[in-house]
Amino acid sequence: MTIVRSKQQVVDVAAKVFREKGYEATKLEDIAAELGILQGSLYYHIDSKASLLREVRVQMFEEITEQIEKTASGDGPAVEKLRLVIVQYVRYLERVLPLIEHWIIAPADKRKTKKHAREDRALSHRLREVWLSILREGVDAGEIRSDLDLNVVMLSIIGICNSIGRWYDPSGDLSIDEIAKAQFDICWGGISG
Known part of the structure; x- marks a missing residue:
């Protein structure tokens, strides 16, 4: 038996x-087996499969937000930062595709607590603010049109990226990086100054 530290x-x-099997197909016994412990031992660390999914989701969301924040605070023109952030975000979405049916596409979880709803809003706000910072930087530098509502631009770009959860096929003709490039080109064509 393995010791879970x-x-x-x-x-x-x-x-x-979850990524290998998808959330629905995963049983707690699968996770326990991967850890080398008995299923009952998992309950020392978790409440349920749903709470474990939430832990995974929040951690992954925080990781991508930190990565995007690092890119946004770096040197270089806004156009390059936006391109990099779209690539980073789309690659992140590819990693979480097996979870997407319970996460991005699914309607709000009716069992979500008020505390979780507040936490989710705060995480989402943080991510949106970093995208907005890049867009504002682009407007200030004259790279992005100043006549656009940046909230609409930001939400549209995130929406375009999130849409891959509905149609992306890893075995399709385009790689995730080619899709990210196409998404950037489409977005940039509409907002460049």
Whole structure:
């Protein structure tokens, strides 16, 4: 038997198994087996499969937000930052595709607590603000049209990226990077100054 040293170890393994099997097909016994422990031992670290999915989701969302924040705070023109952020975000979405039916596309979880709803709004606000910072920088530099409502631009770009969850096929003709480039080109064509 393996010794589970932390909840983080459980979250990491759950993320791997969820990605491999999809959330619906994953059983807690699959996660326990991957950890080398009995299923009942998982309950020392988690409440339920749904709570474990939430842990995975929040952690992955925080990781991509931090990555995008780092890009946004770096040097270089806004056009390059926006291109990089779209690539980073689309690659992130590709990683979480097996979770998307429970996450991005699904209607709001009716079992979500008020605390979780507040946390989700704060995470979403943080991500949106970093996209807006790049767009504002682009307007200030004359790279992005100043006549556009930047909230609409930001939400539209995120929406275009999120849409891959509905149609992206990893075995299709285009790689995820080619799709990200096309999405950037479409967005940039509409907002460049």
